[in-house]
Amino acid sequence: MKVRIELSYKTPKGSEALFTSDEMRDAHAILIAEDLVKTGRAKQVMFIDRHENTWTMKEMKKFMEGIKTEPHHVKVYFDGGFDLKDKNSGLGCVIYYEQNNKSYRIRRNARVQELNTNNEAEYAALHLGLHELELLGVHHLHVTFVGDSKVVINQLNGEWPCYEAELSLWIDRIEAKFEKLGITPEYEIVSRKLNREADHLASQALNGTEITSNIELS
Template sequence: MEVRIELTYKTPKGAEISFRSDYMRAAKAVLIAEDFEKTGRTKNILFVDYHDTTWTMKDLKKLLKEVETEPHNVTLYFDGGFDLETKRSGLGCVIYYQQNNKKYRLRKNAEVEQLNTNNEAEYAALHLGLQELEQLGVHHQTITLIGDSQVVLNQLSGDWPCVEEDLNKWADRIETKLDDLGITPEYNVVSRKKNGEADQLASQALKGVEITSTMELDKK
């Protein structure tokens, strides 16, 4: 979760100025704001996220304490594959996250028949991953979304236009889900090789192999 700090600072001679920081991790923002407080010259300290939700120091500290018991530091990998002959699609997603000071990996795939192109399958795979985040209870934080589809990630980030009607519908669906969950996405395009886990899950789905698993990772 990232927030910015907003506060009013008063100089020893009584001049006041409003201050607004860049966005940073919430825990870091609390530390910096506490340092400001030690000067005895600040007031009206607030923390604001990308959705303009605001917290006081007390409320944000409480939220951070609660976050430890919820999934956080989340990274979502996704991949979709489309079989032109059978018109079937395989979707795969892998989610890494932390909860209660432990690290986990969730793997999920699915086979669907309602899609028409590989790009649609890629969008559907990302949507599958977001549905899994919702089931986990992930909300109001920054999430890294990783895939090998330049089309999907560049369209969602606004770098590329989205003119196909079917893809526009998927993009709207993705953005609505992100807004509903209060998730701020960070998009990262990688090579297919670096997206191997999600790619394998999508391929297994096309072969009729269904996978749903969550495992704790070694602390190492």
């Protein structure tokens, strides 16, 4: 989860001012806030998430302790490819997450025949990632979804309208899954180069190579 810090700062002579930080990861925010509190001048420290929910230092630490044994700090890379010749689609997703103070990576791909366009394949790849999150037991968390499809990400975040019936159905499926799992999505658009892992998995699926792995990262 990403939050910003809000606090009241008081000088030795009694002058006060309210400060708000940039958005940062929750664990980093706690470290910064604790350091500021040590000065003895930072008062009324609060953490505010993207939905304007507020957390005290005690509440934030309790939340962090509670999720330590469950998958958290989850980031999903997704990519889909469509072959016009044989009408097959290749889906790829890579999931990074932390659990019990360790880091892990899931790689998964799939070859499907029910789709008709590259945009549908992109949506299906994201949905594949959501299916893996459900199997992993991810729930009630902020999750970052990273892809190189401007269409998918801008339609999901509401920046672009969606006029195609097939894509609207995918949006409905994905949003229903978000609600079921209690996931609050955050989106990042990256270049294809920075989405290389998911892109490679999608290409492997089109070539008939199935990949399923979950490894601990050193």
